[in-house]
Amino acid sequence: VISGFFDPTAATWPAPQVRVLVYLPGITRGWVAVTLLLDTGAMSTCLHPRDAIFTIGIDAQLLSEPQQWPYHQRHGGVGGQEMLYYQVPAYYGFRHDDGRRQVIQAGLDIAQPHDSNQALPSLLGRNVLEHFRVIVDGPARQITLA
Amino acid sequence: VLRTDVPSLDDTDDLWERAEQEDAFWSQHYQTLLAKYPEQFVAVVDGKVVAASTDLQALLQLLRAQRIEPTQAWTRFLTAHPERVIL
Numbered sequence: 001v002i003s004g005f006f007d008p009t010a011a012t013w014p015a016p017q018v019r020v021l022v023y024l025p026g027i028t029r030g031w032v033a034v035t036l037l038l039d040t041g042a043m044s045t046c047l048h049p050r051d052a053i054f055t056i057g058i059d060a061q062l063l064s065e066p067q068q069w070p071y072h073q074r075h076g077g078v079g080g081q082e083m084l085y086y087q088v089p090a091y092y093g094f095r096h097d098d099g100r101r102q103v104i105q106a107g108l109d110i111a112q113p114h115d116s117n118q119a120l121p122s123l124l125g126r127n128v129l130e131h132f133r134v135i136v137d138g139p140a141r142q143i144t145l146a
Numbered sequence: 147v148l149r150t151d152v153p154s155l156d157d158t159d160d161l162w163e164r165a166e167q168e169d170a171f172w173s174q175h176y177q178t179l180l181a182k183y184p185e186q187f188v189a190v191v192d193g194k195v196v197a198a199s200t201d202l203q204a205l206l207q208l209l210r211a212q213r214i215e216p217t218q219a220w221t222r223f224l225t226a227h228p229e230r231v232i233l
Contacts, residue, residue: 101158
């Protein structure tokens with residue numbers, strides 16, 4: 001069982017989040033911790049600019065240049081706005097409550113920086129969540145991946 | 147199939163602890179910092195605000211001017227009035 005948490009600082013309502021380690025071959029030198037918003041509506045896990053630049057350490061200039069990334073694709077949100085994302089292979093590290101560690105291999109989408117996505121949270125999407133039974137217990141304020 | 151060069155998770159306790167410390171910091175100080183830096187990105191190093199800006203690129207420049215690597219700082223966007231995003 002992996003326990004997430006509700007972010008108490010979210011301005012409108014507590015946001016369900018999970019701490020994850022990510023390893024991006026060719027991009028990171030090792031594991032990097034990042035906190036992701038649990039989003040069962042997102043097809044893929046993604047990093048938005050704040051985390052991509054300040055947490056993972058990807059060069060901001062590099063992120064602004066699609067030609068530097070072999071695979072990229074526009075993704076639409078529910079609101080219809082499309083943004084460019086770079087697809088990279090990734091490994092996700094989880095820590096179970098009993099101390100056991102688990103690695104999952106899945107893709108990661110990294111957003112091209114844009115005025116509209118600067119403050120967006122990074123998302124833990126279905127390409128990773130499909131490996132778990134996801135329990136969001138709002139009244140008890142508990143998040144569980146099992 | 148997992149690559150054989152994927153780093154081990156065995157020696158990552160410090161990463162988990164640092165992430166927990168960061169989340170605890172924001173939980174404890176978010177409201178105070180929000181009052182000082184509303185609607186801004188804030189970068190914190192060793193518990194102290196080292197840069198703040200409404201723009202992420204500007205924040206990056208402020209850190210670079212102090213020779214602070216972006217990953218050295220804990221960074222958040224502080225807002226009391228977020229857009230209601232549907233992701």
